[in-house]
Amino acid sequence: MCIGVAYFGRRFSSPFWSSLGSNFAKVRQDPNVRAVILCSNTRAFTAGLDLKEDSLSLVGADSARSGLLLREHVLEFQAAISKIEDCERPVIVAIHGVCYGLGIDIIAACDIRLCDSKAQFSIKEVDAGIAADIGTLQRLPKKTGNDSLLRELALTARSFGPQEACELGLIAQRHVVEGGKEALMSKALQLAQQIASKSPIATLGTKHLLNYSTDHTVNEGLNYTALWSANALQATDVQDAIQAVVSAKNPKPTNFKRLGKL
Structure with a gap:
């Protein structure tokens, strides 16, 4: 049996999220992989989308053409992140440090979410002047059980820790790991091995x-x-x-x- 481990950096650019989607599509075709761990190889899970990227300011000849280009960009982005959910192998995400904006979109598409005891979360998009548009507002109402808290967090963009993440239903209490990143990865690997041992x-x-x-x-x-x-x-x-x-x-x-x- 084989466990896939997917790493990424701190901020996301177009090549990065596009490759993330294509890599999960490849996992679906690999008969040896039975579970996947998604994590970051930097000091934090992710601070979100690279706000300096040119693709965030796509401009056409007029508003209609610009709108069509932007719509296509958002749809491609959504499809890339949905590859995680569509991957037919269980995906465990290990969250340490900050998980902001696009990070919430990503973890919402995963099957099991683990975090370290000092992790910080934020549905950050309203601070950038937009509504979250890559899956957070579509998946979390179905995956969490506290509508009032979810709406408050999405509308204010305030940061919250593991305790509120558990209250929201984003993280299970038993999946909050003490001991930092090393202990978090050990827990994720243990869980992945348990799943991979099944049919x-x-x-x-x-x-x-x-x-x-x-x-x-x-x-x-x-x-x-x-x-x-x-x-x-x-x-x-x-x-x-x-x-x-x-x-x-x-x-x-x-x-x-x-x-x-x-």
Whole structure:
């Protein structure tokens, strides 16, 4: 089994976020990868988008043409970040230091969010004169459980720490890690290894069905799951997993077959 680790720098420019999306698309095609850890290789997770970048001031010959160019730019940006959510491998994000603006868009697209005990978050876009437009305002209402707090944070852009992130539902209390970046990465790797030891058919299906259920009714989800399971239950993974459990008091981990290319 293989765990992918994706690193990035402090601020995001167009080449950076574009490559992030393409790399997650490649992960989807790699049959060896069973889980992904997303993290930063700098002193902070990310301070957000590079506000000095030329692409933020795209200008056309007139307002209509300028609007079309800007719309296309935003759609490309959204699609790149959505590649994280669309990646059929579970994605664990490890957050240390500051996570501002685009950082919130990114972590909202991840499956499991871990942070160090000193992390700071901010939905920063209103301070730049815009509404968050790359996924925060679309994903967090569905993934968090405190609408009033979410609206306050999005409208004021104030910074908040792990305690409020837990209150919001952005981070689970058990996923706040003491001990700095090294302890955070150790926890992320431990969790990724645990997930990667499971059947890749089961983990892929679990993520896919959870994502499907986000935008569908319970009955639609149940009907779709029945179709999904009709195929998935034919995998040798099911028999291998059951056999490992019933064959011994202390069953050994099952060495599940890798996925084929999707």
